[in-house]
Amino acid sequence: MSELNGQIPDNANEHCPGPDSEQAGKAEGICATQARGPDPDIPIVTERLQGIKHKILVLSGKGGVGKSTFTAQLGFALATDEDTDVGVVDIDICGPSIPRIMGCKDEEIHGAADGWTPVYVQDNLAVMSIGFMLPSEEEPVIWRGPKKNGLIKQFLKDVEWGSLDYLLFDTPPGTSDEHLSVVVTTPQEVSLQDVRKEIDFCRKARVPVLGVVENMSGFVCPGCHGESKIFYPTTGGAKAMCEELGIPLLGSIPLDPRIGKACDFGTSFTDTVPDSPATKAYLDIISKIKSLVN
Amino acid sequence: MSHPEVGERLASIKHVVLVLSGKGGVGKSSCTVQLALSLASQGRKVGVLDIDLCGPSIPRMLGLDGQQIHQATAGWKRLACMSIGFLLPDKNASVVWRGPKKNAMIKQFLTDVYWGDLDYLLIDTPPGTSDEHLAVVEYLQEWSPDGAVIITTPQAVALTDVKKEINFCHKVGLPVLGLIENMSGFVCPHCSECTNVFSTGGGEGLAGHMEIPFLGRAPIDPNLVMLLERPSKRLLSIVETYERCELSKIFKGICERLDEAL
Ligand SMILES: Nc1ncnc2c1ncn2[C@@H]1O[C@H](COP(=O)(O)OP(=O)(O)OP(=O)(O)O)[C@@H](O)[C@H]1O
Ligand SMILES: Nc1ncnc2c1ncn2[C@@H]1O[C@H](COP(=O)(O)OP(=O)(O)OP(=O)(O)O)[C@@H](O)[C@H]1O
Ligand SMILES: [Mg+2]
Numbered sequence: 001m002s003e004l005n006g007q008i009p010d011n012a013n014e015h016c017p018g019p020d021s022e023q024a025g026k027a028e029g030i031c032a033t034q035a036r037g038p039d040p041d042i043p044i045v046t047e048r049l050q051g052i053k054h055k056i057l058v059l060s061g062k063g064g065v066g067k068s069t070f071t072a073q074l075g076f077a078l079a080t081d082e083d084t085d086v087g088v089v090d091i092d093i094c095g096p097s098i099p100r101i102m103g104c105k106d107e108e109i110h111g112a113a114d115g116w117t118p119v120y121v122q123d124n125l126a127v128m129s130i131g132f133m134l135p136s137e138e139e140p141v142i143w144r145g146p147k148k149n150g151l152i153k154q155f156l157k158d159v160e161w162g163s164l165d166y167l168l169f170d171t172p173p174g175t176s177d178e179h180l181s182v183v184v185t186t187p188q189e190v191s192l193q194d195v196r197k198e199i200d201f202c203r204k205a206r207v208p209v210l211g212v213v214e215n216m217s218g219f220v221c222p223g224c225h226g227e228s229k230i231f232y233p234t235t236g237g238a239k240a241m242c243e244e245l246g247i248p249l250l251g252s253i254p255l256d257p258r259i260g261k262a263c264d265f266g267t268s269f270t271d272t273v274p275d276s277p278a279t280k281a282y283l284d285i286i287s288k289i290k291s292l293v294n
Numbered sequence: 295m296s297h298p299e300v301g302e303r304l305a306s307i308k309h310v311v312l313v314l315s316g317k318g319g320v321g322k323s324s325c326t327v328q329l330a331l332s333l334a335s336q337g338r339k340v341g342v343l344d345i346d347l348c349g350p351s352i353p354r355m356l357g358l359d360g361q362q363i364h365q366a367t368a369g370w371k372r373l374a375c376m377s378i379g380f381l382l383p384d385k386n387a388s389v390v391w392r393g394p395k396k397n398a399m400i401k402q403f404l405t406d407v408y409w410g411d412l413d414y415l416l417i418d419t420p421p422g423t424s425d426e427h428l429a430v431v432e433y434l435q436e437w438s439p440d441g442a443v444i445i446t447t448p449q450a451v452a453l454t455d456v457k458k459e460i461n462f463c464h465k466v467g468l469p470v471l472g473l474i475e476n477m478s479g480f481v482c483p484h485c486s487e488c489t490n491v492f493s494t495g496g497g498e499g500l501a502g503h504m505e506i507p508f509l510g511r512a513p514i515d516p517n518l519v520m521l522l523e524r525p526s527k528r529l530l531s532i533v534e535t536y537e538r539c540e541l542s543k544i545f546k547g548i549c550e551r552l553d554e555a556l
C-alpha cells in the first residue's frame with residue numbers, strides 16, 4: 001500500500017475536522033476495535049443522538065436509484081409541518097449530493113464549543129453533509145475504508161443537533177449501521193439483486209426495515225401521456241421482492257424529469273410541482289412512514 | 295511495492311481500460327458490457343473484469359448468473375468475463391469486505407485469472423474513489439494501463455461527482471481516454487417525442503470544460519434494460535442480439551473514438 005499512500009492528497013484534510021482531530025489518528029484502529037469488542041465511541045454517539053425521536057436510514061445497495069433524492073424530499077415534506085423538527089445527515093464521502101439537492105451547497109459549517117452546528121435550510125430543517133467539510137467540490141476524496149469510518153463516526157459524535165423529531169441518514173451504496181431503515185430500489189433485477197443483499201445485511205445487523213420504496217417505476221410522456229416502463233420489472237419489481245421477503249412496499253414513485261430539475265436547483269419537489277403523480281406517490285409514502293414510526 | 299506477477303499475467307493483453315464514474319447507477323456496468331459487445335462484434339478479443347465487490351452486476355448482464363463458464367470463443371470472436379459474483383456462494387447474501395480483504399481479492403483477480411490473448415481488458419468498477427479503485431490503480435501501476443473511460447448522466451448532481459473522478463484520474467496519473475454521456479434523453483415509443491428524463495448535454499459540456507475527449511451520447515433505451523436483464527444463456531449470442539439494438543450503432547461510434555484515443 002505504501003506507494004499510493006503518498007498520493008493521497010493532503011488537502012482533503014485542511015478544513016475537515018475529521019482527520020485533524022485526535023480521533024482521526026485512531027481511525028486505523030477502528031476495525032481492530034470492532035473485532036475485539038464493543039466500540040468505546042458508541043455510547044458517545046448514542047448520547048449525542050439522544051434528543052432525537054426517530055432515526056431513519058435511507059439505504060439501497062445499488063447506486064443511483066434515488067436515495068439522496070428521496071432523503072431530501074422526505075426531509076422537505078416532513079418539515080412542511082412547522083412543529084416537526086427534522087435533520088438530514090449525508091454521510092456519502094465520495095459523492096455528497098445533499099448540499100446541492102437541498103439548496104445549501106455554498107454553506108460552510110461552524111464549530112461551536114459543544115460541537116458542529118448544522119446548516120439550517122429552514123427553521124425546522126437542519127442539514128449536515130460531509131460535503132460541507134471538504135475543501136472543494138471538485139477534489140476527490142481518496143481515503144481508504146478505515147479512514148472513512150473514522151470520519152463518519154466523528155461526524156455522528158460531534159454534530160450538535162439539539163432535539164429533533166426525525167433524523168434522516170443518506171448513505172452511500174453498500175454501507176449501513178443502526179436504527180430503522182427505508183430501502184430504495186428501482187424496478188429492474190440488476191437493481192433488486194443488490195437490494196436483496198442490503199436487506200440481508202440489515203437483518204444480520206438487526207436494523208429493522210420499515211419498508212421498500214420503488215423509484216423510477218414507469219414514465220409518463222409529457223407529450224402524449226402514454227406510459228413506458230423504462231426500467232422494466234422483469235422479475236416482478238419491488239412488489240414481488242417484498243412479498244418474497246415479507247416486508248412492506250411503501251409505494252412506487254414514477255420517473256418525472258421535474259424531479260431531476262428540482263434536485264439540480266435545490267428545491268422541494270412536492271412543493272414546486274404539487275400536481276405531479278410523483279408528488280402524490282411521495283406524500284403517500286411519507287404518511288406511511290409517519291404512521292409506521294409513531 | 296511492485297507487483298511483477300500482475301504484469302506477467304497481463305502481458306498478453308494489448309489494452310487495459312478502466313470504466314469509472316464518481317456517481318452510482320449512471321451505467322458503468324452497462325456501458326462496460328456494451329463496449330465489450332461492440333468490440334467483440336468487430337472481431338476483437340475482449341475480456342471483462344468486474345471488481346465491484348459489493349454489487350457485481352456483470353454476470354447478470356452477460357447472462358452468466360449462476361454459471362461456471364466465463365469464456366466463449368467462436369472463430370475470431372472472443373468474450374471472456376471474470377467477476378466476484380462467480381465466487382459468492384449465495385447471491386442474496388451480503389458480503390462485508392474490509393479494505394485489506396478487498397485489496398487481496400483484486401490482486402488475486404489480476405494475477406490468477408488466465409485471460410490469454412486479448413485486445414482489450416475492460417475493468418468495471420464500483421462508484422466513487424474507494425479501496426477498489428486505489429487497489430486496481432496501484433496493482434496496475436507498473437504495467438501502466440491505457441487509461442479510463444468516464445461515464446456520466448447529464449444532470450448536475452452527477453456531474454459534480456464525475457468531476458471529482460476525473461480529478462482522481464489526474465491525481466493518480468491515469469490517462470482519461472474520454473467521457474460517455476449516458477441516459478441522455480428518451481424517445482417515447484408512443485409518439486416519438488424525445489423527453490430529457492435526466493436532462494441532456496451536461497456530459498459534453500463537462501468534457502469540454504475539463505478538456506477530455508467526448509466519446510458520445512447514449513439515450514435511454516428500454517430495450518437495453520431488457521437485453522441486460524434477460525440475456526440468452528449463450529455468451530456470444532448476446533453479441534448478435536445487441537447488434538440489433540439501436541444503441542449498438544452509437545457504441546460502434548464510441549468504440550471508434552476510443553480506438554483513436556488509444
Ligand atoms: N423519480 C425520479 N424521476 C426522475 N429522476 C429521478 C427520480 N429519482 C431520482 N432521480 C434522479 O436520478 C438521479 C440519481 O438520484 P440520486 O442522486 O438521488 O441517487 P442516489 O441513490 O443517491 O445515488 P448515489 O448512489 O450516487 O448516492 C438524480 O439525478 C435524480 O435527480
Ligand atoms: N442507456 C440506457 N438506457 C436504458 N437503461 C440503461 C441505460 N444505461 C443504463 N441503463 C440501466 O440503468 C441501470 C443502472 O445501470 P448500471 O447498473 O450499468 O449502472 P452502474 O453505474 O454500473 O451502477 P453501480 O454504481 O450500482 O455499479 C441498469 O438497470 C441498466 O440496465
Ligand atoms: Mg446519493
Ligand SMILES: [Mg+2]
Nearest residue numbers: 322323346351
Ligand atoms: Mg455497476
Ligand SMILES: [Zn+2]
Nearest residue numbers: 221224482485
Ligand atoms: Zn409520447
